[in-house]
Amino acid sequence: MPKALLLIADGSEEIEFVTPYDVLTRAGFEVQSAGVELKNPQYAHMTRNIRIVPDHPTLSSVPHQNAHEAFDILILPGGAPGAKTFCAHDAVLQLVADFRKAGKYVAAICAGTTALVASLKRFGGEKREVTSHPSVQGEIEEGGWAYSEERVVVDGRVVTSRGPGTAMLFALTIVEQICGKEKRDEVAEPMIVSEKL
DSSP states (O other): OOEEEEEEOTTOOHHHHHHHHHHHHHTTOEEEEEESSOSBTTBEEOTTSOEEOOSBSSGGGSSOSSHHHHOSEEEEOOOHHHHHHHHTOHHHHHHHHHHHHTTOEEEEEGGGHHHHHHHHHHHOOOOOEEOOOGGGHHHHHHTTOEEOOSSEEEETTEEEEOSGGGHHHHHHHHHHHHHOHHHHHHHHGGGTOOTTO
């Protein structure tokens, strides 16, 4: 069973957090979420005022000392305030670097892609072609990353996407990358996912 670690902060985008959590669970992943610098340790206060309770209130409370060994993929949702928290958090940036060095998948959507840029500035690594919400495109290009305006971009083991409207495609692409197209189709069909997605 593949395992996914999904981060959440105050100001993360609801759809970009819930959609991967839901779709990957449907695909048979063990999904766990961890809070990052939450003001209230009981929940994350999201961008649209929805409150979400993470599985673990902090990264340090995830019951795996070396998350990059225990999980197959690290996922970072967007939402500008949440992404800024990720970019300023040493443990998050280290975690991104650890997953990438271990050859594991790292996925980011919307402004979450900026945490990949911040991690590479801090810990080094290989730049990949990525995408993001248009509002942070300049920041990513200034970091020297190749930029695409495709809805979802896969380059090696880095998966990135544009925003709330691409969250379903983002999640299904993760399923396909780790479990194959047959599993993606198996998950997408009962959800009545449009072929045009």
